[in-house]
Amino acid sequence: MRYRSVSVLVSICVLVRWAVCPLGAAEPDWQVVEQEAADLLSRYVQIDTTNPPGNEIAAATFWQQVLAREGMEAQVWESRPGRGVVYARFKGSGERKALILLHHLDVVPAQRTEWDVDPFAGVIKDGYVYGRGAIDCKGVAVVQFLAVALLKRMGVPLKRDIIFLGTADEETGGQQGAGWFVENHFDLIADAEFLLTEGGGIRIQDGQRAYEVDIAEKAPCWIQLEASGPAGHGSRPLPDMATVRLVRALEKLLRYQTEIKVVPAVQAYFTALAEREDPDTAVRYRNLTQALTDPTFRQRFLANPTYNALVRNTIALTVLEGSSKTNVIPAQARAQLDCRLLPGEDPQHFLATLAKIVNDPHIRVTVLLNFPPLASDADTPLFRAIRTVAARRDPTAPVVPAVLTGFTDSHYFRRKGIVSYGFTGLALAQEDAQRVHGLNERVPIASLREGIQILFDVLQELVRNPSPNLSTGRSKALSEEASTDYRASH
Ligand SMILES: [Zn+2]
Structure with missing residues (x-):
């Protein structure tokens, strides 16, 4: 029923679009846009915002200048010395609530010697x-x-304001960026209903495309285990030394198998993926809880690290610290665990379970980072706008509400009731997607162009004011004027 009403809506939208925006009159010159995108990104990459230390103020100022050339006044703040936040608002009629486009200004470190090209030169190649x-x-x-x-x-008339927001510090938790902004300047976005940011996009696998829209994220529950015991000389081992205690505790934790559970958001993801699977897999994907009781299927499914992380809380041992000298028994030994919790989980309950498993009063557990796992509703005008655009471009590609195994700055906004999705419009094959945070990160220029086209269309679906009072004649005049405007600005 819902699908039927959506397809009727699509037809109406397409008609309206053709009526007020005849193709050829108001379509951007995408070749020019593609070149502009590549040049702009090349210049932006050259601003080194490696976090730490970040130095995002340089990136915030960069955007302030770029926006000024569009006639937009942007506000820039320095949340801490060197840390920047940039905010600008494209005004609409205010008939509907605002939409935020969020990105982060910082990047993770890159070693020049390990890359084939200079990671901060903005190289355009092939x-x-x-x-x-x-x-x-x-x-x-x-x-x-x-x-x-x-x-x-x-000159497209907008019924919603669009907020362009760039923040610092996402790569180390966002406290100096999105967290700081929401705490100090929430009044500037209090009228926002929706937010789009990084995360989802178009996943290309085996030549097939799927539009993945992150509606939920697993939540981090990062903890430190600290063991203490007598210090001494390495030549006289002690049975209760800190390192041994710590290893015993870790062994118990690593043997612990977290429960497998399929939360509703994850089931929705696999139900959508089932559309393009063979009949046998499709049946299993449509009832994953049931399917995972079959040992053969479960083993195959859990062998995929992403799928494994989608159906359970995970525990990854990442940091180990003991003595810095082979012959010194340290009084303290530490380990850090990167635990991730499914949407709907209670962090306190999870921590209590871990404490029970360790069962050692000489191990101190400290929580380093935690916030409750939150999800956004997938039944909204923004999701439907993405669905509509996807159906028009790629009629056979599924549009999938997805759960991110990592996390972004979305949680700061979800907590305030803003429906937040991870969706960029960028189409990436596995080969390029896996370079994120890795070596030789790159984006296909064709994907930049398509990403802009998709987001441009999604925004039109969501924010364009169809102005039903406009006659076709007047629309045409408006379109031509706008079109001239566009060419003049290049
Ligand atoms: Zn990121």
């Missing part, structure tokens, strides 16, 4: 823009900016 942040998240910012800039250049 149809790609190379550099740290080319995808995460500078490429996303360029797509977001150009999608909105095109609407403005073309």
Whole structure:
């Protein structure tokens, strides 16, 4: 029923779009846009915002200047010395609540010696823009900016304001960026209903495309285990030394198998994926809880690290610290565990379970980072706008509400009641997607172009004011004027 009403809506939208926006009159010159996107990203990558220390103020100022050239006044703050936040608002009629386009200004470190190209030179080569942040998240910012800039250049009437927001510090938790902004300047976005940021996009696997929209994220529950015991000389081992205690505790934790559970958001993801699977797999995906009781299927399914992480809380041992000298028994030994909890989980209950398993009063457990796992509703005008655009471009590609195994800054906004999705419009094959945070990060220029087209279309679906009072004649005049405007600005 819902699908039927959506398809009727699609037809109406398409008609309206053709009526007020005849193709050819108000379509951007995508060749020019593609070139602009590649150049802009190349320049943006050259601003080194490696976090730590970040130095995002340089990136915030960069956007302030870029926005000024579009006639947009942006506000920039320094949340801490060197840390920047940039905010600008594209004004609409205010008939509907605002939409935020969020990206982060910082990037993770990159070793020049390990890369084939200089990660901060903004190299354009063989149809790609190379550099740290080319995808995460500078490429996303360029797509977001150009999608909105095109609407403005073309004079498209908006019923919602669109907020362009770039924040510091996402890669180390966002406290100096999105967290700081929400705490100190929430009044500036209090009228926002929706937010789009990094995470999902178009996943290309075995030549097939799927539009993945992150509606939920697993939540981090990062903990430190600290064991203490007598210090001494390595030549006289002690039975209760800190390192031994710690290893015993870790062994118990690593042997612990977390419960397998399929939460509703994850079931929805696999139900959508089932559409393109063979009949046998499709049946299993449609009732995953049932399917996972079959040992053969379970083993095959859990062998995929992403799928495994989607159906259970995970515990990864990542940091180990003991003595720095072979012949010294340290008084303390520490380990850090990167635990991730499914949507709906209670962190306190999870921590109590771990304490019970360790069962050692000489091990101190400290929580390093935790916030409750939150999800956004998938039945919204924004999700439907993405669905509509996807159906128009790729009629056979599924549009999938997904759960991210990692986390972004979305939680700061979800906590405030803003429906937040991870969706960039960037189409990435596995080969490029896996370079994020790795070596030789790059984005195909064709994906930048398509990402802008998709977001431009999604925004039109969601924010365009169809102005039913406009006659076709007047619309045409408006479109032509807008079109001239657009060419003039280049
Ligand atoms: Zn990122």
